[in-house]
Amino acid sequence: MSASSPAPRSDPRPVAVIVLAAGKGTRMRSALPKVLHPIAGRPMLGHALAAAATLGPRRVAVVVGHGAEAVGAAAGAVLPEARIFLQSEQKGTAHAVLAARAALEGFAGDALILYGDTPFISAATLARLVAARADADIAVLGFEAEEPGRYGRLVMDADGMLDRIVEAKDATEAELAIRLCNSGVLAADAATLLRLLDRVGCDNAQGEFYLTDVIGLARGEGRACCAVLCDEAETMGINDRAELARAEALWQARARREAMLGGVTMTAPETVFLAWDTVLGRDVTIGPNVVFAPGVSVADGAEIRAFCHLEGAVVGEGAIVGPFARLRPGARIGAGAHVGNFVEIKNASLGAGAKANHLTYVGDALVGAGANLGAGTITCNYDGFDKHRTEIGEGAFIGVNTALIAPVSVGANAYVATGTVITRDVPDEALAIARVPQENREGSGRRLRQTLKARKDARNRKNAGDGKA
Known part of the structure; x- marks a missing residue:
């Protein structure tokens, strides 16, 4: 007035x-x-x-x-x-x-x-x-x-x-x-x-x-x-760090309230931190201890579970992210896709319904709709000087502990076996296996254990003689 x-x-x-x-x-x-x-x-x-x-x-x-x-x-x-x-x-x-x-x-x-x-x-x-x-x-x-x-x-x-x-x-x-x-x-x-x-x-x-x-x-x-x-x-003017923290708290409280009144569910709103340009759709659910850095939009019905950090990312309708996931700039998560615990996505797109549920790094990549990335999958995108892209086709299955050495592509509906290191393109619907053959040497385990124990005992005796025990 x-x-x-x-x-x-x-x-x-x-x-x-x-x-x-x-x-x-x-x-x-x-x-x-x-x-x-x-x-x-x-x-x-x-x-x-x-x-x-x-x-x-x-x-x-x-x-x-x-x-x-x-x-x-x-x-x-x-x-x-x-x-x-x-x-x-x-x-x-x-x-x-x-x-x-x-x-x-x-x-x-x-x-x-x-x-x-x-x-x-x-x-x-x-x-x-x-x-x-x-x-x-x-x-x-x-x-x-x-x-x-x-x-x-x-x-x-x-x-x-x-x-x-x-x-x-x-x-x-x-x-x-x-x-x-x-x-x-x-x-x-x-x-x-x-x-x-x-x-x-x-x-x-x-x-x-x-x-x-x-x-x-x-x-x-x-x-x-x-x-x-x-x-x-x-x-409110800001003159010191205490006033800066108070200003941040006031801004966050207002932004959380506006988001919840707009149709967002926050299970522990006081632990969620939004950025000035965060966009959240209706029926989005956000768990505790989630941080939105600038440049994030989340579509209707998506769920961001606890302890996630998102920056410069787009999350599609009905997608699930987390818990303990990190979306870095350029991450694009398709509708209904899953990004699980201890998964990091950077400058990469996951197509609709694609899954990376555990312990995975996907950088500089395109993952097709419905593809599944097993635990421990890594796109090896950096050679120390340049970044390279990985492409994974629709419906592909990438087994646990797979390393994809970019630039490389895996075709649609292809299957990559567990523990494989991919260095060449995999055609559509092919099975790729790249492992060192397993060799079992009878009795070598016992002899190795004895050698290692003797070495440790000798070291302990020497340390005791030097007064280090």
Whole structure:
């Protein structure tokens, strides 16, 4: 809701988004820039940019400083059209916005200021904030704080409009009692914002150029300012590892709830970890201690059993994965296929109904529908320099402890005997056997045992003489 209850804008103006991401994040105690620390497998900055993208902005600017190259690359991975601006010295939020002056000059529309370390603001909230510009020159996003503490306070006038923002360090005792707090996010006419920013001074406790000062300057010109309120959780900023862990927990709790309300069963939801882009169909069942890294989709009716790790994988309808299975990037599990305990799939496809139920590695491979891979099957895909592919035809049977030396193919409905090492292609419906002939030597087992025991006894006697026993 809005403190001034502005009507929705009927003719939305173009939007330019500026994301401030220049801070070092000293309290993170990390070589990694703060905004690149991930939540649900995605950098904080990525979450902020994704929310901004829902507005269809005409211009996007990211202000970088510490770790500029890495931060710029991360921004480009989400929004390739984003322009990167360097703030070589950090002199406050107003100074940071002015570092991206070129993104706002000549822009006939609204400017939206966001923060790379505030990843939870929803698309709906941003839309309300921009819409509030219909009845105000500047719209500020605020929240009712449970513990106002260090937050800047939003001081409202008698008409419910925003009069000024006071930083906590500069606030009076009466102002500190205000619970309505500033998120730092605001929307304003781009030209007006630039003009006001040029008037911001640094006469404050920090000696910095505060973005919040534009409110007082605008009011001094008789301009209208309003506050749009959102839930405090949306405005959560992250400054240290403890807050990062709390943010992860909040994100996961929300994502699990949304998944379960959408038709997913989780037997121990608090132990399941989802990624920002995890896609789960209806009637999917997920057991305890399952981790979804980015890039995973699971179709209707599939089951992911306990202690599985999935990344960059697609699981087909009705498939069963796990327990204790690992799907690596490029894994494609067909409808009704089975991937069992201690099986690893990497850059490989299992056709519909195919099975790899135990202790198997399938990498750089194509496994046809209905094929069965016995326990201990390995596709030997790497020669130390290059990767090679294995192809297994529909209905093929691969016996226990088979090694397939890629590149190699096994034809449809072929049979590979247990303990075989396949080095040549196997035709359709053929039987392949490759074993060293077994030789039994009468009495040799007894003599070998005696030799080994004598060797060990001699070693023990020597160690006792050296005082090592």
